[in-house]
Amino acid sequence: MLIMAPGNTDSWHDLAAALAIDGRAVIDGERTNATNGRTVADVNPATGNTITEVASVNADDIDRAVRAARAAFDGGRWSRIAAGERKAVLLRLADLMEENADELALLDSLDMGKPVAEARNADVPGAADTFRWYAEAIDKLTDEIPSTDPGSTALVTREALGVVGAITPWNYPLEIASWKLAPALVMGNSVVHKPATGSPLSVLRLADLARQAGLPAGVLNVVPGPGGEAGEAMGMHPDIDVLTFTGSTEVAKTLLGYSGKSNMKRLSLEAGGKSANVVFADTDDLKVAADMAAAGAFYNQGEVCSANCRVLVERAVHDEFVRLVAEASVAYLPGDPLDETSGTGSLVSKSHADDVWSAIEKAKADGELFHGGERRTINGSDAFITPTIIGNLPSDHAVLRDEIFGPLLTVEAFDSEEEAVRIANGTPYGLAASLWTGSLARAHRVAGALVAGTVSVNTVDALGVTTPFGGFKQSGFGRDLSLHAIDTYSALKTTWIQFG
Structure with a gap:
């Protein structure tokens, strides 16, 4: 059934009420x-x-x-x-x-x-x-x-x-x-x-x-x-x-x-995934990197398997970068999903929101809340959580290791390229990673060292139908998208014809 494109929130609510499902x-x-x-x-x-x-x-x-x-x-x-x-x-x-x-x-x-x-x-x-x-x-x-x-x-x-x-x-x-x-x-x-x-x-x-x-x-x-x-x-x-x-x-x-x-x-x-976003001090434009870091963590309510939910930032620019990401996260404040001005919507269910909120509460207790960390009730539902940024967690904290699948971004500081790679790879997953640097040599070096199916350089979570998507380690195997996906749904058959 063709529905004419609405122009405001009321139109979407009217369409929802009239929709035969x-x-x-x-x-x-x-x-x-x-x-x-x-x-x-x-x-x-x-x-x-x-x-x-x-x-x-x-x-x-x-x-x-x-x-x-x-x-x-x-x-x-x-x-x-x-x-x-x-x-x-x-x-x-x-x-x-x-x-x-x-x-x-x-x-x-x-x-x-x-x-x-x-x-x-x-x-x-x-x-x-x-x-x-x-x-x-x-x-x-x-x-x-x-x-x-x-x-x-x-x-x-x-x-x-x-x-x-x-x-x-x-x-x-x-x-x-x-x-x-x-x-x-x-x-x-x-x-x-x-x-x-x-x-x-x-x-x-x-x-x-x-x-x-x-x-x-x-x-x-x-x-x-x-x-x-x-x-x-x-x-x-x-x-x-x-x-x-x-x-x-x-x-x-x-x-x-x-x-x-x-x-x-x-x-x-x-x-699953627990993707790292590695930000070096030689990044050309920290604000652009921060805007993209917020998108990588909070887009789709953070409910993205390849979400860049761990920011690793070089210590020299740590405080400035956290401030910039906090400013950028305002664009992802939750609201009525049928309101076209809402930055994000609700989490997928109350039970999932409860799980995410429990993880946030634990992280707030064990680390430092830099921004957000609120649960909101909208239209009678409390499945809405604001973008949350937390740092200074113990290196072995569960929130740094486990997939949370919600609007929670953790921040860790590093002092060297080797340390950044070690922290980024220190999870059971290997789905995606991002890195920001103004050095082409460093981009090649670090991208090669990161264990991930997709490494995005000077952007986050890059994706397209022409490129394969999938992971290493406990992020699984097989690839979606691109011509390589055809391999999943077909097998090679040899027919040998002998003439003499």
Whole structure:
């Protein structure tokens, strides 16, 4: 359904009140209830009000979805059509996403509390662009004819794997889903997608739009449900060929076990992060670095797996930099997510806000509060926390090590390049890192020493569809985005032809 772009807060609230929301699962091209009729309340964290009831699937429903996906794949109605036909369908889907951008943005905002303007101006266009980019790549992928002995020819072809299971998180419901679904579908696979329990609505709507675009029934199935039950059913299912996941390290480790216990399904795991932002005294413009540090820590309420939540700053500029970041953090004060002037929104749930607040309280008690550190009630919900900056914590403090996933930035001083690298790498994670310096030599040296899947130099958390995203160590393995993501959803097959 196309919704005209609103111009003010009242318009978004009016649209939210009028929006017809279907919380049923999508299996074999049809909206359907869970087999046992079970539902779960989908709650808007910014108000505490129930948005709708969402189907809560179990193992039987997962099996139904997998069987539909397998039938679609084996039947060839998507897997064996021409690349140009798949391209046309996915381009139509990208167009439909843009036509329905207001609705999709509103669903993400209502589901997980993010500012609707952010979802409308960044997340939905980014998701549509991802589908469009992979669609445009589909007929440009080539196979190989390697060198062989005379009298023989070998063909190396990239083959779709079959049924892809995708499990995605609640912080970027539509955009991260597009990172998984677009390359999987481009290769001709069928997909069973389990969105996060707390934010399934935009992806359920996406499945409707995919059918409207011409995607055959059974090729994209969306099955909302609890991770402990639905996630386990996917991890253990013997007919899922590859499972792609973004979420916590704890769950990623569990999925590794499921793969070994079942059919050794391929896994692509993007897990936790605790990214460092290293600021050297020779940085050309400390204010720019501070503005970006605030964005890297507080954007999307700090609910970003690659958030630059640890600032390491050279001692000579420590105090000045903390002051500048505190000033910049004002742009990220929380407010009503449907107010386009709000810097951030609410955290994803009251329970998550409680966890983040507990970590902040512990850090405040054990360190020095430089800025923020307030919990606010807005529209009856207390899931709002102001940007918080804390320093002078013990080097072994849990807040410096554990993923908090909220608007908390810690600051640590260093005196040498070697010390900065040691502190930055001193976590179990290796998803991302940033560094600021006016020295090209230092930029190369430190970037090479940082253990991270993406190192951003003189910016923070750099990301684009053309570059791979993923981590080292306990941030998992596998890569989203870029042509390298195609490797997750395909396998190389050699056909050797002997002539004599």
